Amino acid sequence: AQSVSQHNHHVILSEAASLELGCNYSYGGTVNLFWYVQYPGQHLQLLLKYFSGDPLVKGIKGFEAEFIKSKFSFNLRKPSVQWSDTAEYFCAVNAQDTGRRALTFGSGTRLQVQP
Amino acid sequence: GAGVSQSPSNKVTEKGKDVELRCDPISGHTALYWYRQSLGQGLEFLIYFQGNSAPDKSGLPSDRFSAERTGGSVSTLTIQRTQQEDSAVYLCASSPPGTGSYNEQFFGPGTRLTVL
Numbered sequence: 268a269q270s271v272s273q274h275n276h277h278v279i280l281s282e283a284a285s286l287e288l289g290c291n292y293s294y295g296g297t298v299n300l301f302w303y304v305q306y307p308g309q310h311l312q313l314l315l316k317y318f319s320g321d322p323l324v325k326g327i328k329g330f331e332a333e334f335i336k337s338k339f340s341f342n343l344r345k346p347s348v349q350w351s352d353t354a355e356y357f358c359a360v361n362a363q364d365t366g367r368r369a370l371t372f373g374s375g376t377r378l379q380v381q382p
Numbered sequence: 383g384a385g386v387s388q389s390p391s392n393k394v395t396e397k398g399k400d401v402e403l404r405c406d407p408i409s410g411h412t413a414l415y416w417y418r419q420s421l422g423q424g425l426e427f428l429i430y431f432q433g434n435s436a437p438d439k440s441g442l443p444s445d446r447f448s449a450e451r452t453g454g455s456v457s458t459l460t461i462q463r464t465q466q467e468d469s470a471v472y473l474c475a476s477s478p479p480g481t482g483s484y485n486e487q488f489f490g491p492g493t494r495l496t497v498l
Contacts, residue, residue: 303489357425
C-alpha cells in the first residue's frame with residue numbers, strides 16, 4: 268500500500284520568504300499527485316495536481332510543484348509567501364495503475380506566515 | 383453553485399450510541415468518498431461509491447462502520463456502538479463523471495464527531 272510523508276509539520280515564515288514543503292510517497296507504479304490546502308475555517312480545496320506530462324505543475328495563487336519520479340517526491344513551492352497563505356497543506360497520492368480512486372494523504376504541514 | 387454539504391457539522395455522543403452522518407454531494411457528481419481525519423493526522427480513506435455501489439470499502443475500520451448511498455446522491459455513514467477512538471472529523475468528497483482513472487475530489491466541510 269502506498270504512503271505519503273510530509274516532513275515539515277509546522278513551518279513559520281515571514282511574508283515575502285520563499286516556501287518549499289516536502290512530500291515523498293512510497294509507491295513504485297504510476298501515480299497521480301495532489302496538493303490540497305485548508306485555510307482556517309474553510310473546506311479542503313485543490314491547490315494543484317499532476318497526472319502526466321510536464322513534471323513542473325502550476326496551481327492557484329502562485330504555487331507550483333515539481334514531480335521528481337526518481338526521488339518519489341512532489342514538493343510544493345512558492346517564491347514569495349503572503350500572510351493569506353497561512354493554512355494547512357496536504358499532499359496526496361492516487362495509485363493510478365491500481366484502478367483505485369482513493370487518495371492517500373500525508374499528515375499535513377501547518378504553515379504560519381507572519382506579517 | 384452549491385458545494386458538498388454535510389450534516390450535522392458537530393455531533394457529540396456517548397460511548398455505545400449509534401450515529402449517522404449525512405453527505406450531499408455536488409449535483410451530477412457520480413463518485414462519492416468518505417474520509418476521516420483524526421487529531422494531528424492526515425485524511426484516512428474509508429469508502430468510495432460509484433453511483434449507489436461501493437466498489438471500494440477497504441478503509442472501513444471495523445464492522446461497526448457502514449455506509450449507503452441512495453439515488454446516486456445522498457450518502458449516510460453509520461457508526462454503531464461508538465467508541466472514543468471514533469472521535470474525528472468525517473469528510474465527504476465527490477467527483478464528477480468523466481474519462482480517465484481519476485477526477486478531482488471536491489470536499490465538504492466535515493462533521494466533527496466527539497464520543498464521550
